[in-house]
Amino acid sequence: MVDYSMFDILGPVMIGPSSSHTAGAARIGKMAHKFAGDDIKSVDFYLHGSFAKTYRGHGTDKALLAGVLGFGESDDRLREAFEIAAQRGVAYSFQEKDLGDLMHPNSVKIVIRRTDDSEVVLIGSSIGGGNINIVHLNGIDLTISGEHPTIIVRHNTSKGIISGMTNILMACNLDVLYMSFHKKKNRDDEGVMVIEVSDVVSDEALRAIRTFPGIVDVYLI
Amino acid sequence: MTYRFTTGEELLEICGEKKMTIAQVMLAREVEMSKRSAEEIRGQMLDSLNVMKTAIQAGLHEGVKSVSGLIGGEAYKLSQYAATHEPLSGRDMFQAMTNAMSVMEVNASMGRIVASPTAGSCGIVPGALVSTGLRQGKTDEELVEALLTASAIGFLFSRNATVAGSEGGCQAETGTASAMASAAIVEMMGGSPAAALSAASFTIKNILGLVCDPIAGLVECPCAKRNALGTANAILSADMALAGLETAIPFDEVVDAMYRVGKVMSPTLRETAMGGLAATPTGIRIAERIFGPGHGRG
Numbered sequence: 001m002v003d004y005s006m007f008d009i010l011g012p013v014m015i016g017p018s019s020s021h022t023a024g025a026a027r028i029g030k031m032a033h034k035f036a037g038d039d040i041k042s043v044d045f046y047l048h049g050s051f052a053k054t055y056r057g058h059g060t061d062k063a064l065l066a067g068v069l070g071f072g073e074s075d076d077r078l079r080e081a082f083e084i085a086a087q088r089g090v091a092y093s094f095q096e097k098d099l100g101d102l103m104h105p106n107s108v109k110i111v112i113r114r115t116d117d118s119e120v121v122l123i124g125s126s127i128g129g130g131n132i133n134i135v136h137l138n139g140i141d142l143t144i145s146g147e148h149p150t151i152i153v154r155h156n157t158s159k160g161i162i163s164g165m166t167n168i169l170m171a172c173n174l175d176v177l178y179m180s181f182h183k184k185k186n187r188d189d190e191g192v193m194v195i196e197v198s199d200v201v202s203d204e205a206l207r208a209i210r211t212f213p214g215i216v217d218v219y220l221i
Numbered sequence: 222m223t224y225r226f227t228t229g230e231e232l233l234e235i236c237g238e239k240k241m242t243i244a245q246v247m248l249a250r251e252v253e254m255s256k257r258s259a260e261e262i263r264g265q266m267l268d269s270l271n272v273m274k275t276a277i278q279a280g281l282h283e284g285v286k287s288v289s290g291l292i293g294g295e296a297y298k299l300s301q302y303a304a305t306h307e308p309l310s311g312r313d314m315f316q317a318m319t320n321a322m323s324v325m326e327v328n329a330s331m332g333r334i335v336a337s338p339t340a341g342s343c344g345i346v347p348g349a350l351v352s353t354g355l356r357q358g359k360t361d362e363e364l365v366e367a368l369l370t371a372s373a374i375g376f377l378f379s380r381n382a383t384v385a386g387s388e389g390g391c392q393a394e395t396g397t398a399s400a401m402a403s404a405a406i407v408e409m410m411g412g413s414p415a416a417a418l419s420a421a422s423f424t425i426k427n428i429l430g431l432v433c434d435p436i437a438g439l440v441e442c443p444c445a446k447r448n449a450l451g452t453a454n455a456i457l458s459a460d461m462a463l464a465g466l467e468t469a470i471p472f473d474e475v476v477d478a479m480y481r482v483g484k485v486m487s488p489t490l491r492e493t494a495m496g497g498l499a500a501t502p503t504g505i506r507i508a509e510r511i512f513g514p515g516h517g518r519g
Contacts, residue, residue, distance in 0.1 A: 006251050007265065009338050009375035009401075010346070010368055013272050016328030017288070017440040019340045050438075057289040057439045057511055059331045079331045128385060130336070 012130050015078045020106050021051070021058035024126025026078060029067020031134055031146060032110045032122045034221055036068070039115040040090050043068050046097035049105030051126075061094050064108060073130065099123065109136075140192050142182045149201050150221040153193040157214040158183065164212050165193060172205040174198065224250040229377055229418050229472035236414040243404070243414050244369035247376070266365045269335045273324070273347035276334050280323030287329035289511045291441045296323035313356050314456060321348025321452040325445040338375045338384040338397055341440045344448035345398035346371055349455035350405050359409060367409040371401035374421050381473070382480035386433035386492040389483030395444075395451040396431065396479060399424035399458070402451075406459035418472040420462035424454050425475050430482055432490035434497025437508035443498055 014023040032043075045064055047055050055061050059078070066081035067073075069090065077084060085092055099107055104125035112120040123136035134144040137152075144150060155161050162181060169176060175198040183191040201220055210218050224246055226232040235246050251262050279285065280296035287293050299319040302308070308315035321344035328334045328343050337346040350371060354364045375384065378397040383389040400421035407417040428451075436442045468475065489496030498504050509515075 003254060004376050004379050005255060006247060006262075006369065006372035006376065007269075009372045009379060010266070010269055011336060013269060013333065013335050014340065015331050016334050016340050016343070017331065019336050022331070023336075023340070054438045054512065057437060059288050062331070074333060076333060128387075129339070 013074045018058045019130040020126045021060045022063045023073040023130035024132050025060045025063035026067040026073040027132045028124030029064040032068050033070045036112040036120040041113045041115050042091035044111045045094045046109040048099040048103055048107040051106050052096035139184050140182045146221050148196045151195045152219040154217040155191050155214045156189045156216050158188055168208045224253050243373045244366045247369045247373035263365055266368050272335050273351050276324040276327040277320040277347050280326040285326040285330045287441050292445050317348050317352040317452050318449040320352045321448045325448050329441045339394050341444050342394040342398035345451040346402045348452035349402035353406055367405040370408045371405040374401045374404045382476050390486050390491050391431040391433040393483055395447050396425050396428050399451040399455040402455035403458040407462050412463050416462045419468040420458045422468035422472045422475040423458035425479050427454050432497050433492045434499045436499050436504045437511050438494035
């Protein structure tokens with residue numbers, strides 16, 4: 001990225017002390033919240049590398065939890081994340097865990113259990129300056145940066161999905177900046193598409209995607 | 222795409238051709254790139270200015286403590302001292318330095334700040350630029366304009382070198398912040414774009430080679446005091462440029478020199494907390510007190 005906006009330079013507005021260990025952590029947590037929603041029973045954080053080593057001093061734990069509870073990186077309530085989780089009856093734990101040599105040093109695996117006992121499993125990396133990448137979602141390796149409006153589509157068939165999606169996007173006049181297609185290992189009936197687009201995604205576009213044959217779920221980031 | 226620049230030289234060319242300030246060129250560039258209106262962009266920058274002003278005040282009146290307990294209360298102590306003594310560095314300089322420390326304490330205590338350009342260097346632009354502007358009776362509109370200048374300088378460092386301590390050491394973080402503040406002060410006080418770039422060059426030349434060695438890996442010690450130093454550096458450099466002193470080495474070459482110095486810096490001196498002050502016996506003891514035995518070395 002060489003075409004920095006002035007707000008990449010003077011910014012982000014954030015809760016301190018560290019753009020990578022605090023702001024980035026809150027953003028990863030918030031991304032998990034997008035997938036899990038508000039009905040959360042418990043959340044376990046597995047901290048890797050530098051996150052594991054220094055999370056207490058940087059408030060990484062509070063920032064992650066606050067993000068999962070739906071707060072952004074500039075929200076004052078980051079500091080009170082533990083108290084707010086207790087009030088809402090959300091159980092949480094933090095553990096150090098080696099997620100592998102290839103994993104970015106500032107990474108975390110988040111396992112969320114919803115009140116209906118379904119699970120969201122996500123791995124995110126804080127790659128510097130508050131920027132993040134989600135690299136794993138519910139058993140599927142992928143990349144979501146969240147830099148542009150992003151549509152995440154979960155589907156249970158591979159047939160006709162790509163052309164179906166591109167047709168809908170064209171009809172809604174949305175430019176695709178980046179598109180990737182991920183399948184669970186050895187499975188044809190479980191996959192995820194990540195589509196970054198140039199503009200705000202309308203409700204109409206989301207409805208069209210949601211009702212397309214083979215689509216299980218749609219998320220907008 | 223008329224306002225895109227990638228070097229200081231190109232920036233000065235555009236400023237000269239169009240008879241514009243650095244701030245005006247940066248704003249035009251942002252309008253061009255983002256398709257947002259100038260008014261909307263200025264509005265967002267005003268929000269950032271207000272976050273800076275609030276953080277400047279926060280540490281002055283109450284004892285702020287960092288999450289680790291390593292720093293906190295310094296800005297309060299400084300302002301108490303200034304209430305009963307005549308600071309040796311002069312009132313305005315002392316106030317600017319105190320304000321920078323206040324912002325750093327707010328950051329370390331999980332308060333709200335503007336990364337400028339990073340969280341570890343977030344005290345310098347508010348300390349040097351905003352404090353000087355306020356002392357000089359500048360309006361919010363003028364301060365927003367100055368922040369636009371600062372962002373243009375920060376962009377050139379991000380584009381052509383680095384602003385990350387992990388890549389370039391402290392010179393890249395607090396150094397860039399000082400360069401941003403210094404150039405913005407010069408333009409705010411009526412200096413030319415060339416003088417602004419001279420000021421930015423002075424700040425880097427003054428601290429070239431400064432290592433990043435945070436105790437326990439936390440953005441606290443020595444970071445807070447280096448923000449105080451960076452603030453003084455920015456104001457001194459601005460004065461030198463406003464007096465007409467010129468940089469012997471052009472701005473773009475200074476940026477490149479900083480980048481190359483960062484590249485040859487040992488990784489132990491680039492934010493890993495494995496060298497410098499972090500690796501002293503006391504530095505290691507502090508780290509172990511915060512994180513437990515075995516966490517003292519990097």
